[in-house]
Amino acid sequence: MTSVSGVGYSRSLFPALSTKPSRSPSRRVASVIRNAVSxxxxxxxxxxxxxxxxxxxxxxxxxxxxxxxxxxxxxxxxxxxxxxxxxxxxxxxxxxxxxxxxxxxxxxxxxxxxxxxxxxxxxxxxxxxxxxxxxxxxxxxxxxxxxxxxxxxxIVFDSVKGSRMWDVDGNEYIDYVGSWGPAIIGHADDKVNAALIETLKKGTSFGAPCVLENVLAEMVISAVPSVEMVRFVNSGTEACMGALRLARAFTGRQKVIKFEGCYHGHADSFLVKAGSGVATSAFPTPLACPKGPPLTP
The missing domain is CATH 1.20.5 (Single alpha-helices involved in coiled-coils or other helix-helix interfaces)
Known part of the structure; x- marks a missing residue:
């Protein structure tokens, strides 16, 4: 009978076994899979x-x-x-x-x-x-x-020429009045001035008839067919007074028809209801005009 007592194993002859248990094949496969997934x-x-x-x-x-x-x-x-x-x-x-x-x-x-x-x-x-x-x-x-x-x-004027007028202050105006008629051809016309200068050399006033009166009368009669004869006067008032006397003498009538509110001269009979209310200070007839008895035809 073989006895085994006292028989031992040397480390040099047999390597020491690991203390950790060895992995099983399934665990190794799982490890590989985890590594691959990682x-x-x-x-x-x-x-x-x-x-x-x-x-x-x-x-x-x-x-x-x-x-x-x-x-x-x-x-x-x-x-x-x-x-x-x-x-x-x-x-x-x-x-x-x-x-x-x-x-x-x-x-x-x-x-x-x-x-x-x-x-x-x-x-x-x-x-x-x-x-x-x-x-x-x-x-x-x-x-x-x-x-x-x-x-x-x-307005006090100093000079005139043509249709222009200048006052003493040098202001210029356009003349729409024409000196109330006589300046119908304008003021200070050169031809008129020249004729006046030549006439003035003969004198300023004769106090008697002169040739130029007859020349002017012929011009007026030829220009106005209804005018047969001419009497020259100094103003419109004188002309109206002469015309009124001539009419009364020719007709034998006393009453004369006039335009109410119009100016026909400065004689008393012409100022009856003459001019506008403003021009006559709202009085129909100037206070200075005499009030005679009513005239009979």
Whole structure:
């Protein structure tokens, strides 16, 4: 019988066995699978990161382009605002300039108006001075020249030529009156002046008949068919008085029809209801005209 007691195993002859239990084949397969999955995950993560990075890079690029567009838009807007500011500044400067010119013109007009008023006041003072001298009633030689009927003041004239008149202050007027008729061809006509100068050399008044009276009478008769004879007088009042006397003498009648409100001369009988209410101070007949008994036909 073989005895085994006392028999041992040497470490040098038999390697020491591991204290950890060895893996089973199934566990080794699971480990390999886990390692493969881990590697796949890492690979997937890298690919996904690269894709995300590229997408982010594209987004950043697009944001950069958008930023560039926004910057260009802002710069354009800034330029527009700057241009608008310049336009507004120019417009304001023009407005200020125009306003200054307007104010200057208004000031000049105010000064001109003030000067004109001063001149008018001076003229009125001059006229009033003439009145206070009592040289002429109202400072004029006929009521119509006083301009009272239209609320005016007498104007003292210095010279005339053609259709123009100039007063003592140098103001120019257009003449619509024509000296109440005699200046129908205008004032100071050169041909008329030349003829007057030649005639004045012969004298200013004869107090007797002269050749020119007959020449003028022939001209009037030839120009007016109804005129058979002519009597020259000094004024319209004298002409109306002579015509009235001639009519009464020829007809033997006393009553004469006249136009109410019209002026036919300065004789008393012509002033009955003559002129407008303003011109006669609202009196139908001047107070100075006599009131005789009613005339019989």
């Amino acid at each position: 590697v796949e995950k890492k690979s997937f993560t890298l690919d996904k990161s690269e894709e995300i990075f590229n997408a982010a890079k594209d987004i950043i690029a697009k944001m950069g382009e958008r930023y560039t567009e926004m910057a260009d838009t802002f710069n354009s807007f800034n330029e527009d605002v700057h241009s608008m500011e310049e336009s507004v500044a120019t417009a304001m400067e023009t407005f200020r300039s125009d306003l200054e010119k307007l104010q200057a013109n208004m000031k000049n007009r105010d000064e001109e108006r003030k000067k004109l008023i001063e001149e008018l006041v001076a003229r009125v003072d001059e006229v009033e001075d003439l009145k206070t001298r009592e040289l002429m009633p109202g400072g004029v030689n006929s009521p119509v020249r006083a301009f009272k009927s239209v609320g005016g003041q007498p």
